Amino acid sequence: MRLFTFQRAANVDEAVASGAGAAFLAGGTNLVDLMKIEVLNPERVLDVSRLDLAKIELREGALQIGALASNTAVAEHAEVMRAAPGLSQALLSGASPQLRNAATVGGNLLQRTRCAYYRDLGTRCNKREPNSGCDAMEGWTRMHAVLGVSDKCIAAHPSDMCVALYALEAMVRVRGPAGERDIPIGELHLLPGDHPEREFSLRPAELITGVRVPIDALAARSRYVKVRDRQSYAFALASCAAAVQVEGGAIRAARFALGGVGTKPWRVPEAERSMQGRPPTRETFARAAEIALRGAVPRRDNAFKVELAKRTAVRALMLSAGAPS
Amino acid sequence: MSDEIGKPYPRRDGRAKVTGEAVYSYEWPVPGILYGVLVTSNLAKGRITAVDSAAAEREPGVIAVLTPFNAMKLPGGAKPADTGDRVVQVLQDDQILYSNQPVAVAIADTFERALHAAAQVRVSAQALPFTVRMADELHAAFPHDIRTSAGSQPADQLRGDVEAALRRAEHKVEADYETPPETHNPLEPHATLAVWSGDRLTLYDATQGIFGVRKKLAKAFALPPGNVRVITKYVGGGFGCKGSAWSHVVIAALAAKQLGRPVKIALTRPQMFGIVGGRPQTQQKISAAADKDGRLIALRHETVSTTSRFDDFIEPAALVSRHQYQCENIETKHRLVRLDIGTPTYMRAPGESSGSFALESAIDELAHELGIDPIDFRLKNYAETDPIEGKPFSSKSLRRCYELGAERFGWQKRTRRPELVLRAGKLVGTGMATAAYPANYTKASAIARMNPDGTVLVQSGAVDIGGGTYTVMAQVAAETLGVPYEKVKFDLGDTEMPEAPRSGGSITAASVASAVEAACRALRQKLDAMGERPRKPVEALGEVAPSEERKKYALHSFGAQFAEVEVDPDLGMVRVTRLVGAFAAGRILNASLARSQFMGGMVWGIGMALHEHSVYDEKLGRIMTRDLADYHVPSHKDVVIVDPIFIPVEKDDVVDPAGVKGIGEIGITGAAAAIGNAVFNATGKRVRALPITPDKLL
Numbered sequence A: 001m002r003l004f005t006f007q008r009a010a011n012v013d014e015a016v017a018s019g020a021g022a023a024f025l026a027g028g029t030n031l032v033d034l035m036k037i038e039v040l041n042p043e044r045v046l047d048v049s050r051l052d053l054a055k056i057e058l059r060e061g062a063l064q065i066g067a068l069a070s071n072t073a074v075a076e077h078a079e080v081m082r083a084a085p086g087l088s089q090a091l092l093s094g095a096s097p098q099l100r101n102a103a104t105v106g107g108n109l110l111q112r113t114r115c116a117y118y119r120d121l122g123t124r125c126n127k128r129e130p131n132s133g134c135d136a137m138e139g140w141t142r143m144h145a146v147l148g149v150s151d152k153c154i155a156a157h158p159s160d161m162c163v164a165l166y167a168l169e170a171m172v173r174v175r176g177p178a179g180e181r182d183i184p185i186g187e188l189h190l191l192p193g194d195h196p197e198r199e200f201s202l203r204p205a206e207l208i209t210g211v212r213v214p215i216d217a218l219a220a221r222s223r224y225v226k227v228r229d230r231q232s233y234a235f236a237l238a239s240c241a242a243a244v245q246v247e248g249g250a251i252r253a254a255r256f257a258l259g260g261v262g263t264k265p266w267r268v269p270e271a272e273r274s275m276q277g278r279p280p281t282r283e284t285f286a287r288a289a290e291i292a293l294r295g296a297v298p299r300r301d302n303a304f305k306v307e308l309a310k311r312t313a314v315r316a317l318m319l320s321a322g323a324p325s
Numbered sequence B: 001m002s003d004e005i006g007k008p009y010p011r012r013d014g015r016a017k018v019t020g021e022a023v024y025s026y027e028w029p030v031p032g033i034l035y036g037v038l039v040t041s042n043l044a045k046g047r048i049t050a051v052d053s054a055a056a057e058r059e060p061g062v063i064a065v066l067t068p069f070n071a072m073k074l075p076g077g078a079k080p081a082d083t084g085d086r087v088v089q090v091l092q093d094d095q096i097l098y099s100n101q102p103v104a105v106a107i108a109d110t111f112e113r114a115l116h117a118a119a120q121v122r123v124s125a126q127a128l129p130f131t132v133r134m135a136d137e138l139h140a141a142f143p144h145d146i147r148t149s150a151g152s153q154p155a156d157q158l159r160g161d162v163e164a165a166l167r168r169a170e171h172k173v174e175a176d177y178e179t180p181p182e183t184h185n186p187l188e189p190h191a192t193l194a195v196w197s198g199d200r201l202t203l204y205d206a207t208q209g210i211f212g213v214r215k216k217l218a219k220a221f222a223l224p225p226g227n228v229r230v231i232t233k234y235v236g237g238g239f240g241c242k243g244s245a246w247s248h249v250v251i252a253a254l255a256a257k258q259l260g261r262p263v264k265i266a267l268t269r270p271q272m273f274g275i276v277g278g279r280p281q282t283q284q285k286i287s288a289a290a291d292k293d294g295r296l297i298a299l300r301h302e303t304v305s306t307t308s309r310f311d312d313f314i315e316p317a318a319l320v321s322r323h324q325y326q327c328e329n330i331e332t333k334h335r336l337v338r339l340d341i342g343t344p345t346y347m348r349a350p351g352e353s354s355g356s357f358a359l360e361s362a363i364d365e366l367a368h369e370l371g372i373d374p375i376d377f378r379l380k381n382y383a384e385t386d387p388i389e390g391k392p393f394s395s396k397s398l399r400r401c402y403e404l405g406a407e408r409f410g411w412q413k414r415t416r417r418p419e420l421v422l423r424a425g426k427l428v429g430t431g432m433a434t435a436a437y438p439a440n441y442t443k444a445s446a447i448a449r450m451n452p453d454g455t456v457l458v459q460s461g462a463v464d465i466g467g468g469t470y471t472v473m474a475q476v477a478a479e480t481l482g483v484p485y486e487k488v489k490f491d492l493g494d495t496e497m498p499e500a501p502r503s504g505g506s507i508t509a510a511s512v513a514s515a516v517e518a519a520c521r522a523l524r525q526k527l528d529a530m531g532e533r534p535r536k537p538v539e540a541l542g543e544v545a546p547s548e549e550r551k552k553y554a555l556h557s558f559g560a561q562f563a564e565v566e567v568d569p570d571l572g573m574v575r576v577t578r579l580v581g582a583f584a585a586g587r588i589l590n591a592s593l594a595r596s597q598f599m600g601g602m603v604w605g606i607g608m609a610l611h612e613h614s615v616y617d618e619k620l621g622r623i624m625t626r627d628l629a630d631y632h633v634p635s636h637k638d639v640v641i642v643d644p645i646f647i648p649v650e651k652d653d654v655v656d657p658a659g660v661k662g663i664g665e666i667g668i669t670g671a672a673a674a675i676g677n678a679v680f681n682a683t684g685k686r687v688r689a690l691p692i693t694p695d696k697l698l
C-alpha cells in the first residue's frame, strides 16, 4: 500500500466540498483490497462511512435506500423482501455474510471488476494502465464478459445488486459540487469502449447519497437467479434478475437484466418487448433470452456463457412469472 | 489410565489456537526482527539482466533489497541436501525458471513497508521461450521411478498379458481422465523466522518436518547439523506443501546472515501459487475389461503427470491400480513431462487421490456397462491378497467398510440406471468408490521422563500439523505407562528432541506412537525395577524401525465412499448433499480427532471433485487463480452432510508396534470418484476431467 492522507467527512456537504481527487471510503471491502495490492493508489482517502445515509424506507411509491445502508441491512429489510424480493435475493447471493455486513450500497454500485489481470500488477491491463494492453484478451477468459466488450477490455461487471437494481429501473442519487442529480442505474456504468479506465458516469467529487427503487406490481414479482462455480461466495458465471407481470394468461410487462456476462449489467429492450402479450411459457422466455444474447462475443474459455446466460434468464423469468419449470 | 487410547479427548492445542494464544512460527517474539517480502518474477522463463531497487530503497524503513547481484553466496551451495529435498531458487543465479519464482527480497522494519518496497522493485529480464501446456511436451514424456514414504518403486509394472485379455474381452472401458493442477492453501501460509548467533542458526519454521529443514540449511551454510536448530510448535495446516524446505526458508536465513539481524518471511497468498508446490496435473488412461460374469480380466492404468524443468516430482497416480482389485492382467505406467512451472509436490494423498478418481470412475463405468451394482462388482473382484505381489494383507476390512457404508447411506434404495429422478426440480444421483491408502511406517524415536511429582513428559521431534499429535501421543503414553492422561505432557517440534519423521504420507501417528510406546515401556521397566517412586526424574528413550516381517505383507488402510448429489438439470450446478465414508485404519487413537481427519479429507474430496483448479494463463505461463476468491475450495454451503464412520479397532499386529495405520489422507481417496459417479447416476453424463463445473454439464 502507498502512503495516503486520511480524512473523515463530518457531513455530506463537507464530503462533496473536499471530495475532488479523493477516494470515498465506505465499507472498504473493495477499495482497501485494491489499495493493498496497489491497483488503486489514491493520495487522499475520505471516509464517508459515518455519514447519516443508512436509512431504508418505503416512501412515495419507492424504496429509498441510503448509500451507506449495508448490503445485509438492505437484503434483510422487511419492505425490500416484500416489495422487491429480487433485490434481496441478489444481495444475499453475493460475497459472504461478513462482507455483506461491511459492504454498503454505494460501494457495491462502484465495485471494480474481478478480472484477475486487473488485480495482477505483473500483467498488462488497459483499465489499470491506459493503453498498456490487455493480457486477458488471449488469456484465461472464463470469468470474462461476452456482451459489451471492446477490443480494449472484456472485463465482466461483478455486482449482483446492480443487476437487480437495473431490472427494477432504480435511480442513483448523487450530490456534487454542482448540486444533486439522479442517474438511471443503466447509465451509471460505462461500456469499456476505447477507454476502459473510465468506469462510471460520475463527475469529480460526486458522492452517491442513495438509490431509489420504484415499487410496483412488477417489482414485487422480481426474482434473482445466479449460477456460479460453488454454492456460495463466488462471482456469477451468469445471473439474471427478472420481473414478469402476467394478466389473463398473457404477459403484461416484463423486464430482465443479466449479470456475469456483460461489461456492465445488461438489458435488451427488444428482448423484453418480445414477451409482451405472449403467454408466460418457456418458449416465450427462450425467445427473449435468444434476443438478449445476440451479438455475444464468446472466447475460448467463456463460450459456454452464451448458452448458460440464456438458460439462466429463462429460469429467472419462469420463476418470476410463477410458471412451472 | 488404561483404555486411554481411542477416547475422544478434545485437542490439547485447540484452546490455544482458537483464543490466539498459540504462537505460530512467524509470531515468535524476537527483538530486532526484520521483515522480508519476496519479489517474484512475472516472466515464466528468462535471465535477469538487472534489478532496480533504487525506488524501493528510498522508501522509509527499508533496510535492503537482496537480489542475485548482491546476495551472499551460500557456502554450501543451493543443491538439494538429499534425493527427497527440493531444488530451490535462492538468489544465487540470474535464472528465471517459472512465473512467480523468487528473484529478490525486500527487507524493512515492518511487514507493510517490506510489502510496499517489494512492489517497487523493477526486474529487467531477457525472456526465453517456455510452455506450461502438457500437450506441448507429451512427446517428450519419460518414465520415472516413484518415490513415496513407502520407498522407491518402478515406474512401470506388468503382470500377465493385458493386451490379449483386452482383445478377447466382452465388456470393456477405455477412457481418458484428467485432474487439473491444484494448489494447497493452508490458512497459515508458509513462514519462517531465522535467528543467527555466531555460526549457530535457529529457525522457527512452518514445516511438516523439522529434521529435513535442518539438513537443508546445514548443507546450504556448510554447517554441522548440530549448529542448526529448527523449532515448530504449531502449524496452521500443511497438507504436503510444508513437507519440504522451499526457497523462502533459505532466503530468510541468508538475509539474516548477510544483514546480521533476525529476519522473517511469510509468503503472501498469491505467492503460495508456484513457489511451494501443488498437485501436478495428470492425464490418465484406463483400459479395463471384464468377462460376462463380471470378473476383471484386464486393467491398464497409464498416467502422465507434470513436473518442473529442474526437479522431479512424480504423482504416482497408477499405484492404486497395483493393489485395488484382483486381476490376472495388470499393467501400470508412470510418465513425467517437464514444463516451465514450479516443482509440484505431495498434496493430500498424492497419487491415491488423483489415481483413484480415474480407477474408481472406470470401475463404475464398467459396472454400469455390465449392468452390475457397483458394490457387487467390486466384491466380485475383491483382492484377498495383493494382486501383483501375492502378499497377504496385514489386515483388510474393506468388505466390512462396503457393508457399513452402504447401510449408513441407504445404498439399497438406489436406482442403477441414470434416470431423471427429480427432487425439488433437481436431478438426484448416488455413487460410490473404494478408498485406500498405504499404511506407512518408518523409524522414529521419543523420550519419556517420569518426574518425582508423578507427572510425565514425553518428547519427540515430530510436528502437529493439525491432526492432533499433541493429544494422541499423550493418550498413548498414559495408557502405556498406566498413568492418568492429565499427568502426561507431550511436547514436540524441536530438533533438540529425539528424531521423528516428517509428518507426511500419514506416517506420524503410526511411527511416533510406536516410538512413544517403546519409550514408555522402557520407562515402565526402569520404574518397576526401582520399586519406589523416584526422587529425581527418570528417563528412557524409545526407538523403533520397520521390521523385516513387515516386508512380507501388503499394508494399506481401506474404506468406501458414498455420495449423493443434486444437479440442476438446466444450469449444471452440482451440490453434494451427502457424503458417507466408512473406513478401517488399524487402531484409532482418538475417535473425535479421527472423525475430523476423515471428514477433512472427504470435504477436500468435494473440492477436488467440483472446485479446485490452479488455472494457468498459457501465454504468460502464470497461475491466474492466485487468491481464495478465484481459487475455489468448498464453502460452507457446499458441505451439507459429511458423515465419516470407522471401525474403532481393526486388529493388525504387523503394520507397526502400535497397530496404527495413518488416517490423514485416506479420507480424500475415492471421494472425487464417488461424486463423479453420482453425477453420472443423476444426469447420464460422465465428466472425466475435474473439476466438474456447471459448464461441463450444460
Ligand SMILES: Cc1cc2nc3c(=O)[nH]c(=O)nc-3n(C[C@H](O)[C@H](O)[C@H](O)COP(=O)(O)OP(=O)(O)OC[C@H]3O[C@@H](n4cnc5c(N)ncnc54)[C@H](O)[C@@H]3O)c2cc1C
Residues within 6 Å of the ligand: A023, A024, A025, A026, A027, A028, A029, A030, A031, A032, A033, A048, A067, A068, A071, A093, A094, A095, A096, A099, A102, A103, A104, A105, A106, A107, A108, A109, A110, A111, A158, A159, A160, A161, A206, A207, A208, A209, A233, A234, A235, A236, B629
Ligand atoms: C471475496 C469477495 C467476494 C465478493 N463476492 C461478491 C459477489 O459474489 N457479488 C457481488 O456483487 N459482490 C461481491 N463482492 C464485492 C462486494 O459486494 C463489494 O466489495 C462491496 O459491495 C463494496 O462495498 P464497500 O462499501 O465495501 O465499498 P468500498 O470498498 O468502500 O468502496 C468501493 C468503491 O466505491 C466508492 N464509493 C463507496 N461509497 C461511495 C459513495 N457513497 N459515493 C461515491 N463513491 C463511493 C469507493 O470510493 C470505491 O471506489 C465480493 C467481495 C469480496 C472481497
Ligand code: SF4
Residues within 6 Å of the ligand: A113, A115, A116, A117, A118, A124, A125, A126, A127, A128, A133, A134, A135, A136, A137, A152, A153, A154, A155, A196
Ligand atoms: S479485460 Fe479489462 S480489466 Fe481485464 S486485463 Fe483486460 S483491460 Fe484489464
